[in-house]
Amino acid sequence: MAWQSLDIQRRSATTTPMPGARQATEVAKLIDISQCIGCKACQVACMEWNDLRGEVGHCAGVYDNPGDLDSQTWTLMRYTELENNGRLEWLIRKDGCMHCQDPGCLKACPAPGAIVQYANGIVDFHQEHCIGCGYCITGCPFNIPRLSEKDHKAYKCSLCSDRVAVGQSPACVKTCPTGALHFGSKEAMKDHADHRIADLKSRGFSNAGLYDPPGVQGTHVMYVLQHADHPEWYAGLPRDPAISPWIGLWKGLAKPLAIGAMAAITLASLFHYIIKGPNAISKETEKEVEHDSRSQ
Amino acid sequence: MNVTRRQFLQITAAGLGSSSLALLGFSPQPALAEIRNFKLARTTETRNTCPYCSVSCGVLLYSLGDKSKNVKTEIIHIEGDPDNPVNRGTLCPKGAGLLDMIHSADRLKYPEVREPGASDWKRIGWDEAFERIAKHLKSDRDANFIKTNDAGVTVNRWNTTGFLASSAASNEAGYLLHKVARGLGVVALDTQARV
């Protein structure tokens, strides 16, 4: 079955359902942190494929370069040195868009079609529709999208939707030298993760597990963690990410409520006018005014 | 008064909710999004080998154009060759960044010479470069060639000009340079592989 990456299942700032008759296979990228050597091949391949070249920055005392995600850096290795039970562990997490099943960015986006979720689960930004408001950043539970300083559009990992659409894997996955990155149907990735977790458990990582947070209805980028009980050890991976309740309120309840209120005021005004009529000057007052004028 | 009334009307209309939008003439949403075009669709694919480490990963060079006569071929993308049994399509960060090495601003484009004591380069042509280098080599070889050693043994060596060879150039280049060097009697030769 094709990845059907052109079929859309969700579209930003759109209130009616998308055509959904065709069933697409959900895809996923699996990031097995226990197999990651932090070589940054994924970072380079991502930049190369997507024609991105950021600034040549500086060394800030760590290996994290560039220092943060930006419009030219859609994926980034984050390194954590952890002393655990007297042994050093170097936890290296590939940060980037998680392609949530319930994407906070898409929910927050005010521009119709600037953010779409394809039927295969990929969440993609369409910069030509982006207005640069940054609401996607506000909505994202993983702090991923970044506004470009140059064009003020928001950018993030597209899971190489252009490659996936023609049956290829994302550039980062293809390049990964150690097989820390895998790509396939979400089901297959979960199966693969099960094997990896069993292997890790056999090597003493009793808390190994899959990171596929239910708070965002699961993600299309998942992690195998050696310490699934402590996701925060991995450069602050959120323990139980969900779209912030503020965002829920803002983009959920507030919308119909406000529109309803405005409509109500409008209708109330209209019908009040019709029913009660205008508040005109009474004859009585006019007489009194005449009286007052005379008495002046 | 007009402005206020217009605002009023607009709010009224909009307040009816999104379902009425179509009445105002806004078309339904497209069913298909446009993804970024697949940039390799009409490129030429060439099989090559990564020049960095000794894993010698297979790489695929993607270049613009179909190698027709009037087109200057330009490599626009490089990725791993999935057929190569060692790298199976993967590339490390160096290999994944090969494109920028090929197109580096530091690529040399013309033969140049720095004259003795000069503070900068001077562009020269290949003929001049070959001619001048050949003359240097000949005059040093002729002046310092040793036919026999003190014991009278034929040694036929030239040890006042040294050769260092790349360990990232092809076997063919390394072989030819070795053949030429020994043919000239060079003994002062070594390769990057030593260090």
Next chain:
Amino acid sequence: MIRDPNDLQRYTASDRVIHWIVGICFILAGLSGLALFHPAFWPFTLLFGSSTWTRILHPYFGLIMTLSFLLMALRFWQLNRMNQIDWAWLRRVGEMVDGDDHNMPEQGKYNGGQKLLFWLLLFGTILLLFSGIVIWRAWFHFEIGQVRLASVVHAAVAAVMIGLIMVHVYASIWVKGTIRAMWYGTVTRAWARQHHLAWYRQMLGLGNSQPR
């Protein structure tokens, strides 16, 4: 230019200018804000050149609105101090809406409703300013938690303010003879006597003991 000499001056020219600056900015900010708030209003972006222009301009509309409104508030705040009569008026506002204003306490230049509106709008504007700055990514970078909170505050306050302004506008339409006060600066004596008796007396130099 032709004026009834009997008309009462309610707003000076500069009052009116500043009001309309605020008003225009509010409309622009409101339309652009609504466009970003709900897809139903997205077509409003066409009014501003493009959707991106809408995003760019909205905060500047808001900023000009805020500054001019603050200037206006500086002029009017003393006239809008609430007193006992205002609260009494507000308690009876239902009667008036129902069409019977006979029992409404007599009002000065502004009635309790107008005063309350003034303070609500002032408070709302300040909230919009601060929350707007927090979410204005072109210039500022705030903590994500603050941005999220500010987004909600900004939207909610804006919605409430739009509601208030709708009431404000409707009130001016409903009460005949009102709009001209902001148009030409004057009202008829009858209008003043009918709706702002105390102010009317003050303007005409009449005592308080006048019978109705």
Next chain:
Amino acid sequence: MTNHWVDIKNADLILIMGGNAAEAHPCGFKWVMEAKATRKAKLVVVDPRFTRSAAVSDFYAPIRPGADIAFLGGVIRYLLSNDKIHHDYVKAYTNASFLINEGFGFADGLFTGYNADKRSYDQASWQYQLDAQGFAQIDDTLQNPQCVLQILKRHYDRYTPEVVSQVTGTPQADFLKVCEFIADTSAPDRTMTICYALGWTHHTVGTQNIRTMAIIQLLLGNMGMAGGGVNALRGHSNVQGITDQGFYTEMLPGYLGSPSDSDKTREEYLAKRTPKPVRPNQMNYGQNFPKWHTSLMKAWFGNAATADNGFCYDWLPKKEAAYDVLALFEQMDRGRMNGFICQGFNPQASVPHKAKVDGALAKLKFLVVIDPLATETAEFWKHHKDFNEVKTDAIQTEVFRLPATCFAEQDGTFTNSSRVIQWHWKGADGPGEALSDLDIIAGVFTRLRALYAKDGGAFPEPVLGLSWPYRIANQPNPEELTMEMSGKALADVTDLKDSTKVLAKAGEQLSGFAQLRDDGTTASGNWIYCGMWSQAGNLTARRDPSDPTGLGQSHNWGFSWPANRRILYNRASCDAAGKPWDASRAVIKWDGAKWAGNDIPDMRPDAKPEEGVMPFIMNQEGVARLFGVERMLDGPLPEHYEPYETPLGLNPMHPDNPLAVSNPAARIYPGVLESLGKADEFPYVATTYRLVEHFHFWTKHAVLNAITQPEQFVEIGEELAREKGIRNGGRVRVRSKRGQILAVAVVTKRIRSFGVNGRKVHMVGIPFHWGFRGATHPGHIANSLTPFIGDANIQTPEFKAFLVTIEPA
């Protein structure tokens, strides 16, 4: 590599020591991860730093730079004293049972035969006891005190876990844990592979580091096995290839030793290099040396090389001294070199002691740099702030910089670490006027040849007579050269046993080195590459990745030397009777009539097991050498010596012998000892290394790589940072006796101090990728700091252990 990249997946244990495969060879390292994932293999990393290899290891043990032999010597002792060796293998396939001369001994850190004045050994006492026929004597019981196994036991008995820990700084428990992992693979059906690289070679005891590991792999019976071997993870894409082309002063293509002054005649030269068997029935494959050499002479000198003139033996120069890269720069520094040609080599950055290199280059009359990129070497005369402080106008060297095309812009072959020769195709033209290396070499040579033809000169015969059969003289085609290297028949080549059977007709490409002859009827530019372009065509261009063996051999992908064999010594994967030690990953086996299976047998195909032809066919003994009876200049058994700059000031193994502090056979040029620092002034051990984001001084020119690692830094531990008041991300100055660099400090838990010989030794880690040209921020050349001294055997510089001091800048 004795094995190959994909074969790593067949291992049960992968030891990474003296290297950092995850960072230096990520795509090869994938097969380590594959072994872990599919075979439940374990990965053990022993390294001074907690590297990115260590990050995915099952066990990591720290080790002080330069103490590897102490560690591995301890492993040998552990294996021997705990009886964790593969007995049948050791007895049959190694020289464990061979008797060594009575005169051999080792005392106070020195082997017998040492001459302190010459700083070298007389190796006479290191030899086998020979019988009347000249065969080595053996003791099958392995009990004779002069047998190799007993000597080995005695030698390494001193390397107790306590001593090992004291010398290496590895906690004893960690050391023993590593021993347990390794010992587990002594079972016949368990294998360990060892992946090492420059972390072992960049020492004055570099060669012995590797020999220590070879001894361990032999004791465990892991050589020749799938998933075993001693695997050098080599540096550049074609570092294996250029080594095979023998571009060393001491070599000719195919590892044929080059003549020196003592090889007066061809006969003497050949006799010295054509070995005699020292055990009966052995293949002693080196006996074919004359065929290889003669074929080379025919490839180089063509029709001029005849039997009458000794195949132009005298046209080959004879060397009288060392001309390795250190020696070259020493000669240059003394003003004895006038010209220098650097093809794709950046010595100013990659040769130790930059100040000395700078001075040496400035003494040249002319320098020719052939490179695709703007290297530091080409601009050694240019002032670049404090990165390259020189007086430009005082430098009288004439420098030519010639633009070469890069890999993507030319056809040709690279030979990878697995010895697989692979063809690559040109994808685009080079920039501007860039020419291929071949065109540049030919351009210079044809001009030079024309000058000699016109004007004559010193010994013009080899210049004019050099075989140059290329269709376009100044543009040799890579295919022509590949065919020339591979070799062809000049006359009909017949079977040695049956002269009526023609193996190759005159003019045909040869199918392998077995067809080479010493009578001038064959030409082959590199005998080990013979057959890569046979009558069947260009085998290096084969692209069939299929692998019916399941072992990852892919015999139809490219062409692997020798003879398309993928695992060397594979005869040793079977027991004496020819049955695989481990049937589940059999490489070859004796099928009753011949050797066959999943690889090209490294054995005469019809050698019946009962003939006792042993697997190490290139050795005169037919077996592998636990005890190195020849070739090693600094001892037949590895011994721990301190780096030349030692933080201890003595060798804890031999505290009382000043001659045995550091390798007693290392070459020391005058002035070098004075350029070495002492621990009182330079108390910290420094080591230079690569980062995964960069490749040497090359990727700093690529923006993509510059982005991922933009600025020069050094790494230190938290404790040293506290002591010296160095803040993470702050700038520091690192000084050695020879120079200094400035860089950002990375303060990390990954670097710790070592408890050595009762004291604490801190380490400074120095990634070396920076220079004054490139897309990264300019940096200092790390080799400003390193010492000008090399390994005793092959003169590879000691980049990996030297002394520095560090302070906030």
